[in-house]
Amino acid sequence: MLTEAARAEIIQYHNTGCYLNIDVTNDPTKIFWKDFLWKPKYNMVGIFEGSYYYARGVYRSEIESCMYNYVDYFNAISRAIIVQRIMMYAGEPFSLEKFMEIDIIEPPTPTKSNFVPILPPRLPSPAMWMNEVK
Numbered sequence: 001m002l003t004e005a006a007r008a009e010i011i012q013y014h015n016t017g018c019y020l021n022i023d024v025t026n027d028p029t030k031i032f033w034k035d036f037l038w039k040p041k042y043n044m045v046g047i048f049e050g051s052y053y054y055a056r057g058v059y060r061s062e063i064e065s066c067m068y069n070y071v072d073y074f075n076a077i078s079r080a081i082i083v084q085r086i087m088m089y090a091g092e093p094f095s096l097e098k099f100m101e102i103d104i105i106e107p108p109t110p111t112k113s114n115f116v117p118i119l120p121p122r123l124p125s126p127a128m129w130m131n132e133v134k
Helices: 004-015 076-092 097-100
Strands: 047-053 055-058
Touching: 004 055, 076 097
Parallel strands: none
Antiparallel strands: 047 055
C-alpha cells in the first residue's frame, strides 16, 4: 500500500517535472494525462492502478508500457514528455495538439510466450539531481 511518505515523494518529483507518467490521483479531471482521455486515437489511454512498484494508490496511463510490462513501447504520456523535453532543448515551442496530430502509435506485438520476468526487490528511490535549464 502506498504510504503517505511515498505519496509525498511522488508529488515532490512531480513538482520538479519528473515522473509525470504516473500519478497519485485517479480523478480524470486532474490526472496528468487527462488531455489524452476519451480521444479516439488514444483509446488505450485510461487510468490503471498499479505503478512505481505499488499495486494500489499509484496510477499509470496504459496497460502496456516499457516501464510496466518490459515491452518495446512508450505510452502516450511518456512519448509526449520526451518530445516536449526535446523541443525545450531545441528552443522550440511544444504543442500537445500538434504532438497528437503527428504521434505514431505502435503498440507492442503480442506474443504467445509464457515468460514471466522475476522482478528484483524494490530499490531505494533514485537521488534526483535537477540542472536548471536557462
